[in-house]
Amino acid sequence: MRILASEVKKHIGKEILIQGWLHKKRLLGGLTFINVRDRQGLVQVLVQDKDEVEKLRGLQIGTVLEIAGQVIEDERAPGGAEIHDPKLTVLVPVVDEPPIEIDKQLSHKPDNLDTLFDNRVIGLRNLDEQTIFKTQAKVLEATRAYLKENDFTEMNTPKLLAEATEGGAEVFTLDYFGKTATLAQSAQFYKQMMVGVFERVFETNPTYRAEPSATTRHMTEYITIDVELGFIEFDDLLALASGLLNRITDDVYETYGEQLKRWNAQKPILTSELPRITMKEAHELYGKANKVDMSGEDDLTPDEERWICEYAKKNLGSEAVFITEWPSNSKTFKFYHRKNAENPELADRADLLFRGIEIATVPMREHRYDVLVEQLKTLAGGNPDDPGFKHYLSAFKYGLPPHGGFGWGLERTTEKLIGLNNIKEATLFPRDLNRLAP
C-alpha cells in the first residue's frame, strides 16, 4: 500500500512503498539523496546501493517513481524520517530536462511574470508556489464556513446575460445563436433578487471585465465572493465584512502559517471591528502628509489606498480599514446604491482596503422600488421596462427589505495575505489584455 509524505514517520523501522515525482537530486558528503514529492509534500530518500545510484543518474526531475525502502528516523529530513535502502521503479519516464528549476523559490520572479506564466504548468510544481494556491483554497473554505455559520445559502447564477447589467464599456460580448450575449461583470442583480428568496445568499463566481490594460491590480477574469443579505443596516454589513476578514486570516495562518514563512509573510494585524476613515479624512490625512490637495476628489488614488493602509496600521492598529462616506453625486455612486438618510449627499457605502488595495466594495442597496426606478432613470439613463431591468425590478416591486452586500476579490485577498505584489501571482492561470494561455 502506498504511504504518503505525512504518514512516513508513523512507519519507522518498517518497509514501505511511496509513489511520487522525483523532485530533487543532490550529493551531500559523498551520499546521494533524492526528494520525492507527493500530494502531501516531500519524502527524503538516501540512495547508497551502486546499481540504484546508477539508475538514478539518468533520471530527469519530474520522473514518476515508486520506491520501496525502510523508514529511518531522522530529524533533519522533511517529516522527521527518511527512506534507506530504496528500490527505485520508474512508473513514468521523463526524457527531457524541465524548462525551469522547480525546487527553488527563486524561479518565482515577480519582475518577470511572463517567464513565470509561460512555464506555469511546471512552475506550479514548486512547493512554494503551491502554498499560494493552498492558501487560496483555504480562503474559500474559511469564507464558506463563516457564511454558513451566519445562515447564508450558496447559489449559482448565470454568467451569460442578455444585456450588460451595470453598463459601461468593459463588457465582453459574444454571439449567442445569432443574438448578442454578454459575460457577467458581477452577480449584482442576481444576488439582490435572491435576497427576496433566501434573505442571505452568497456565491463564489468568475467575473469578467474587458479591462483593456495590464496592471498589477486587474485581470479580465477573476473570482468574486459575492455576498448579499437583507434585514440589516450599514453597521451590520461592516461587522459581517470585518468578521469575514478576521476569519479568513485566522484560518489561513493557523493552517499554512509555517509554509507562508518562506514567503516572508506576516499574519495581518486586524481589529475585530475594522476601523473606519471617511473619504474626506482620508484625503486630508494623505494631502497633509504628502503636501497635495485631494479635497473634493470622489475616489481614492492607488497611492492613497497604499498610504491610508500604512496610516491605519500605525495609528489604528489594523492593516485593513473601511473608507466610508462616499459622495452620492459622483460616478462612483451606482443607481442601485443607497443615499444616506440623514445626509443624501453621501452614500451608505464603504470600501474595504487591505494592505494597500481595495479588496471589497461594501454598500447598502436602495431597496425602495420608487426610489430605485427614479435613480435608474436619472443616474443610469435606464428604462425600467427594458428586459434587462424588468426582472430585477420585479424583486423590489414585490417586496425587498433593506439589504446590502459586497463583492470581495479572492485573488487580491490571497495576494495581500501573503504579501505578493501582483494579483496575477495569486492566480493559477491569469488572464489579461495580453494573456489567454496557458
Place this chain on the structure above:
Amino acid sequence: MRILASEVKKHIGKEILIQGWLHKKRLLGGLTFINVRDRQGLVQVLVQDKDEVEKLRGLQIGTVLEIAGQVIEDERAPGGAEIHDPKLTVLVPVVDEPPIEIDKQLSHKPDNLDTLFDNRVIGLRNLDEQTIFKTQAKVLEATRAYLKENDFTEMNTPKLLAEATEGGAEVFTLDYFGKTATLAQSAQFYKQMMVGVFERVFETNPTYRAEPSATTRHMTEYITIDVELGFIEFDDLLALASGLLNRITDDVYETYGEQLKRWNAQKPILTSELPRITMKEAHELYGKANKVDMSGEDDLTPDEERWICEYAKKNLGSEAVFITEWPSNSKTFKFYHRKNAENPELADRADLLFRGIEIATVPMREHRYDVLVEQLKTLAGGNPDDPGFKHYLSAFKYGLPPHGGFGWGLERTTEKLIGLNNIKEATLFPRDLNRLAP
C-alpha cells in the same frame, strides 16, 4: 432583537419581534391568520385586534413586515408555536398583487416552464422551490467535504480560453480585444495539468456549450463538479465516484428529507460500490426486452439510459449504475482517453447513470506523452505544437502519473435526487437556445 422562525418556539410566553415577508393570509373559523416568511421558514401569526385586521386587509403578499407579539405554544403551527396579539409594522410596502401565487406548490408546472421562468424571481419565494436550491447547495457542500476528506485541493481555472480545447462546434466565441477567445466547454486540460501539481484537484465551475437545441437534458450554461486524481487505477476511480454519490445522497436526505417529501422524493437506493454493466450487456438487455437490435451501437440512447436504470434498480439493488467497456474505435473516444491495456478496442471509461440519466463521465486518461501525442494527431487531427496543446502536453512531457477523473453535473444530480423531469427545474436561472433572461 429579531427572532427567526426556527427560534420562535424557544420564546414561549415571551414578547418577541419578527421580521419577514407576508407570505399568506387566510381566514379560518372567523379568525385571521397570517404566515410570515424569513430565511428559516414560516411563523404563524393570529391577528384578532380589529385595527390590526383592518391594517392587514390592504396588504399585498410580499409586504415586508415587522411584527411584535407574544409567543403561544401550538402544535398545529409551523415550528410548534404562533404569535398572538401582534402589532404589525410595514417596513416596505407592496402596492401590486404578485403575478403568481407563491404559497402553493402548484405554481411549479413542469409542463409550462416558460411561465415558471418568466416569473422566476418571485416564484422562488415559494418554500418548495427553495427546497430544490437548498438541496443543490447541500450537494455542493457534501461534495466539497467528501473531496477534502480525500485530500483534494480546490482550484479555480479560467473559462476564457484562446482556443476550444476539445474541438467541436458547440463552442461560444467572443471578441477578446480584437482576437478571438472561446468559453471553456470543460476544465479538462486544466485539471489534468493540475494533477502534476496537487495530485488530487477539484473545481465546481460553470461550463458552456453552444447546444443549439432546447431539451430536458441540456443547457448552454451549467455547473460541473470537475475532479481529477493521479496515482490511481480505474477501480479506484469508480470507488471514488461511488462514494461521492452515496455521500451526497446521505447528506441531502439527512438534512432535507422532510422537506423533500413535498416533492414526493424518495431517497435513492444505492449500493456502496455502484454496480457495473458493460455497454454490450446494456445493449443486449435493452434489445431483448424491447425487441430491437442495439448491438454495435457505440453509445446509449436516452431511452436505453432510462431503461437500464430501471433494470439496475430492480435487479442490482441500485438506482445508479456504471456503464463500462466503451469502444475505443468510436467518436465517443476522445484523444485524451486511455485504451484498455488488455483489450485496446475498449476504453477505460465508465458513464455514471442515475435515475435514468448520465450524471458523470468517468474515464482514465492517457498519461504517456508519446501515446497521447499520437492519439492527438490521429484522433483529433491536432498539432502538438499548437499553442492550445503546447502547455497541456508539457505537463505530460515532464511527468504525469496514471490519472483519471470525472465531470459531474450539479443540476442533473439535483434534478434526479428530487425526482424532477427537467434539468432546468434544478437551475435558478436556466440558459438555453431560447432563454437568456432573467
